[in-house]
Amino acid sequence: MRDEFIGFKVTQQENERIRKKAAKAKMKLSEYVRVAALEKDIKVINGLREMITELNAIGNNLNQLTVMLRVGHIHNPNLEHIKKQFIEFVDAAKSALEGK
16 A cells, blocks of 8 residues: 655656656656666766766866877877776776776
8 A cells, every 4th residue: 555655856857758758658747757666777986987077087187189190199009008098997987887
């Protein structure tokens, strides 16, 4: 028996989106929200912001190298440092996703 009540506020746009999703799933609103809240796992990744910052830095380095190659300032770049950074990033991302 469901006798507890949970209420929360949403914007008008959020309300419309949730109601449309419930209708599309052919579910009552309360049933849809219950299933969405109880059946969906949310993965929390500690350090995600720092990981995104690191990935952006790697991307910036690659972009700078690309520009320098195109204009002829460098000809045979050593990409080992960027490769190492990227491998470290991928390893850290895997560890974070596995919860290590």
